[in-house]
Amino acid sequence: MELALSDVRGHSLDLKGIGHAFGATVALDEIDLTVAAGELIALLGPSGCGKTTMLQIIAGFLRPSRGEVRFDGARVEHIPANRRRIGMVFQNYALFPHLTVFENVAYGLRARKRPNAEVAAKVEQMLGLAQMAAFARRLPGELSGGQQQRVALARALAIDPGLVLLDEPFSALDKNLRLDMQIEIKSLLKTFGVTSIIVTHDQEEALSMADRIVVLNKGRIEQIDSPDALYDRPASLFISSFIGHTNLLRGTVTDADRVQLDAGPEIDLGRSVQRRRGTPVTLSVRPENIAFGAERPGAIPVTIRATVPLGAVSVTEGVTASGEAVKVSRARAAGIAKAQAGDTAWLAISDVSRVSIFSTPIDDVSKHQQRSV
Template sequence: MAQATPHRPARERVTGRFGELRLNGISRAYGAHVALHPLDLTVRGGEFIALLGPSGCGKTTALNSIAGLLPLTAGSIELDGRRIDTLPPEKRGFGMVFQNYALFPHLTVRANVAFGLKMRKLPKAEVDRRVDETLRLVRLTGHAHKHPGQLSGGQQQRVAIARAIVLEPPLVLMDEPLSNLDAALRLDMRAEIRRIHQEFGLTTLYVTHDQEEALSLADRLVVLDAGHVAQIGTPAELYEAPASAYVAAFMGYRNILNLTAGTVGTEGVRAGGRGISLLGKPAAGTRIEPGTQVQIAIRPEDVTIVGEAAQGGGATAADAAAASETFDAVAEIVEYHGRGFHVDALTPAGDRIHLRTQSRVAPGDPLRLTAAPERVLVFPGADE
């Protein structure tokens, strides 16, 4: 029978695979300002978690607190039941990938990737084996003897990822790693990061403000709002059932309108104000009272043009007849997107409406708009 593995001392570096990482009410304050309110989260080994939110919401604070770059104000971090928030960053053994790559410009790709292994004084044969394997994984074998300045932005980012994962860390922390890349390269690198995550069996915590990036990469999302957790769930859960108008805005509901609830019944909530009247469904788990302030959330693709303004692909007369409510707006900005148009329109009261349509629309065109009730989410209250 094999001997039981002795308990590792607290000063030992954390490495290898793990079962779960637990964040127990971790928070971080700067004097009276609380940058991160208590966050409870269990990360399973092999999971890809995205921390999502705008600048200043606390996502980078959370990442740096987990890394040990910022001390916790309260709470604790446990890895497979062992508390690690008392360890310095270098003893936690986590890999870090920054948005500015932080590569050594005077070292070759191979030397950059090997740097951490050499600092650990591993045998040369082991260093060579792991570097070769990692360069193959990130598809940089042919660039091993180049310097960072000879590489594209995407290649440099892959070097940064290779340098992090060659150490075989239990957790890789990525802080907006694609923000410095152009749009086309971001799409390519998105797929690369997911492929590397899966092939290497990584556990990843990924900070981003881009909801498309988060939806395409993550197994679960943590949406933060001014340091508070707004919602945690799978991409499908947040996309289909956002818990608030704030989360809805990150899940593609670009139209957030502050209205007043009128009648509330089995057909839904009829809300109006500012020249707009719409019928929608209450968001899951919410209760809407007549006469209260509500927030209406609609995706651009769910706003439909009805009436004479729709030409060449707009709604039919039957669609217009079936629409429960309509309201007026004037097209202000029209962008051609290949198979259709993205339109920014303004209502008489000054509310901006985003819509996508195959109709031929020109700036200045009057539009009559509607949205199917099942595509309109109604949330209680209005965010200040």
């Protein structure tokens, strides 16, 4: 079925100097963000970092203490939520339980007093896109979680919004269904060309869905980047351990391009580490950037603790002489000799250009690292 979606256009969004306090709690501080029309942004960060507050300010449910919100260049702080052309999808779907699927999707159009024929055509189109046409007469209580989520999205899109805001939309779904829904909803939002902001504290969800990810920490933006750039070039130790898994290795700068690891070897990083000799540093090395090798200069000796198969890869954890845990991930090919617990092995960094260097002490991020494991 060919659909005329070309006239649907997403808003561009600008936040400038946004700050918000609830009494003494500063929820957001100096937020600057520009989102292009049609872009899909993920707001990612630990619990309490200000994600929902930011979404509510964009939606118009909350007036910021400070700063500007612009849609297509025009300020909107004075415009109430129901006049902002916004589609919302919440964690618990928030469907009206006493209304059929059809009437749920029709709700925003009826509130806007659209003629019956237009409502019927639009609802049919939306339910078709969401693959829920066959369920139009059911009540929300007669649907699965994933089906309810599709209806919630159809309802949000029915009013031709300029901006769709999704707050933890998949958290009530089980893990298998989640990935399917992430792919489905991303493709639906992209088909529409609508600008979308999805709030999540699940980094995999942010990586799989977003064009760009905004990482919030304690009310501030730590980094805004594409999923690949966040993963490969994290701006802080916090981000390196919050996005994906990583190994944090302590060391000391010994030369312009060298770091002596507490774990044993001196590592030549092949570039200036931009810190003075004697500076304590933490290196972040991804598990897929470490390989088993032979005893040679630069190799890190470890005692193997365990190997766990994780579907396509297997992850082996070893412990260095300095007591640091190091994870190595490998494609789980048949015939790979399994390292036995208690064995000594030598680990080598495969690509030093993909090692990130930070001055922050590990203690500052250890809490987040525990969360991500």
